[in-house]
Amino acid sequence: CVIAVITSGAANAWTRLRFSEEWFSRYGALIALKVMILSGVLLIAARLRKGRDGAWLKIEIALLITITGIGSILNRFIPTTSTSTSPDRVTEITGTPMPLSPTFSRISLEYEADALILGFLIFITALYIKGVVTISRRGDTWPKGRTISFAVAIALIDWATSGGLGLYARFSFQYHMIAHMILSMVAPIFLVLSAPITLALRALPAGRVKGERGLRGLVVSALHSLPSKTWSHPIVALVIFDGSLFALYFTPLFGELMSNHFGHLLMNFHFIAAGLLFFYIIVGIDPNPRRIHHLVRIVILFAAMSIHAFFSVALMSSSTLIDNGYYQLLNRPWATDLLADQRVGAAIGWAMGEIPIIIALIATFIQWMRSDNREAKRADRRSETDLAEYNKYLSGLASRDEEK
Incomplete structure (x- = not known):
């Protein structure tokens, strides 16, 4: 590496x-x-x-x-x-020259690495692989489906930030919205299903001496801390997940963040973090500091779906540009109708946003049924145990009667 x-x-x-x-x-x-x-x-x-x-x-x-x-x-x-000309205005703003008009092959195969995000992805991938290897060397097994889920999430994040999609997201609102939906709704689902916290708890060492918590103890303490309980509250997660849409796109903040690399980087990390928090609460399989009933999760999903639909309709109906002049500065030679591009992006965001929520809704129903089945089996086992003890008690009474 x-x-x-x-x-x-x-x-x-x-x-x-x-x-x-x-x-x-x-x-x-x-x-x-x-x-x-x-x-x-x-x-x-x-x-x-x-x-x-x-x-x-x-x-x-x-x-x-x-x-x-x-x-x-x-x-x-x-x-x-000495053989190059000075960077043009587009390169100064975006960090890369104006690309050619988007095509399927260019969006799929182009690659303009964002060093900071790429380095972060390599780092967490190395940690995940290290955890899986540690568990395997101990003789335990880690589900392959979770590893595949993690790999898919990392690939999607890389494509949406450094791949062709990430490149064109800097120049067109509709591609920005596709990247936004992938970073906040698609990739986080795969990430939470890869169970990174569970992997850490199984792979990290405990304290070497009595009374020392070790890395595993630190993770457990962080899970049960007050900040974790606050952030994992369903209402807090919903406000961060959907409320930030209005704070970002209906204020000058969007244009300001897009105009510099650090702002764009911060925006991408926010998309990922907000999606991770929301879907960790809804469909996550890792330990959660709060026991949230499945019915509450379903209500939160319906609320998120409604808020997201309202946001998309409001953006599609807008007759003004929300980029604070950012895309006008780029003066791109393709897709010159900026308002049409914005409305297409809003429509894409609506469609791409509803599908993951519906999938999460189905997954929540399935988890609810499985939870009820496990509870029913535990109840049956308790009933069988109670019945066996009662029969044993009756047998003991009968034995004493025979002795008399």
């Missing part, structure tokens, strides 16, 4: 700079800084393999986060070599 990161980074730097004098510019200095920090990470990793020094581990994690941040900065700026 480290070799792949080094190779891809070196190839990217060579492709951009080659033999230019930009190696001695601030851009080249950032590359040199990234190389030095990565070398430090490799040395620390080698030390960690020889021992279990927690302090070094914290330093390594901090350095990896720093590398990811530097990579994100390098990804957003294009060096001005």
Whole structure:
């Protein structure tokens, strides 16, 4: 994994700079800084393999986060070599040149890596694989369906942020809305069904000595903390999930966030986090600090469906652009009718938003029936146990009567 990161980074730097004098510019200095920090990470990793020094581990994690941040900065700026022209206005705003008109192949196959999100996805994927391997080495099994579900979620997030869809989402509202729906409604369902918290509880070590909680104890404590109980309240999750739609798209916030990379990054992370929280409460199979009845979950789903429909209709009916002038600045040569593009995006958002909620509704009904069946079986077992004890009691009485 480290070799792949080094190779891809070196190839990217060579492709951009080659033999230019930009190696001695601030851009080249950032590359040199990234190389030095990565070398430090490799040395620390080698030390960690020889021992279990927690302090070094914290330093390594901090350095990896720093590398990811530097990579994100390098990804957003294009060096001005002697053979290239200065970046145009579109590149300054979006970090990438204006793409050609969208086609199915371009949306499916184009790739413009967002270094920070890509690094984060690689990191959590490595953690998940490490957890599965740890469980397997212990002789336990982890359902393959959960691993596949996690892989699908990561692939969808990567496509919606760094793939062709993520690229065109910066230039067109309808593709932005497709990416929004994938990040907040489709990928989170697969993520919660991959049961990452359950995997962590099974794979993380307990305390080494008596009284030490260990990493597993920290996860358990976090699950039962007051913030977790607050955030996992169904009303709180619903307000974050659907209320943020109105706060984002019916205020100047959308245009402001789209106009810079950090804002766009923050918006994407919010979409993922809001969807994860909502579907974790509705269809999640991980431990939950709150016991939420299935009927409450169904009511919340119907409420989310209604609010989302109202939002989509309001956006489709709008006669003004909501981008605060962002798409006008891009002056794209294709799909020039910005209002029509916005209305198509609203219609796509409505359609794509309702389908996952309906799927979640069906899944909630199935979970409810399975829960009732398990409860009925437990009740039957208790009845059988009680009956056996009662028969044993009667037999004991009969034996005493015979002895008399």
